[in-house]
Amino acid sequence: MATAKAKVPKPTATKTKSIKPDLGLNDEQQQIVVNILKPLLADETVLYIKLRNFHWNVTGPQFQPLHALFENQYDELADIIDEVAERIRQHGENAPGTLVEFQKLARLTEQPGVYPDARTMIANALADHEALVRQIRQDIDVIDDDADEAGSEDLLTGILQKHQKMAWMLRAHLEGQ
């Protein structure tokens, strides 16, 4: 019987050369920022997949607009994910890039095998956006107080605003029903 397991070549080198960033931040400051960005990257990835799931599986009379709305939002999240991952690299660390790591780091949760009605999907995605808004606002405060890193604060402020806008769009759907 055929097996789906791919033959993956063994890595030949375990360590690549890395140059320590000289950005005026000490190791502790860098670590504070990276420790905030890694779980955020995982949460954004969980929500990205959830929005794809809803885009694929939404049903009902609002199918077309919701199918499109979920797509717009996961496109937005794809950009956020890229920015957060590249920010981790800018602070000198590898960005987590496997589902196993994302699952360990994420705070947002999934409901495997559950296909809720359209209204519940919207409420579920809204709750995740709102949880991220609360989390990111707290993260900005910690980076400001403990790492004093304006670059990451600015990035997170932009992401916060995007989640606030996406949350409003979902909330407006619920208010109109």
Ligand SMILES: [Fe+2]
């Ligand atoms: Fe699609």
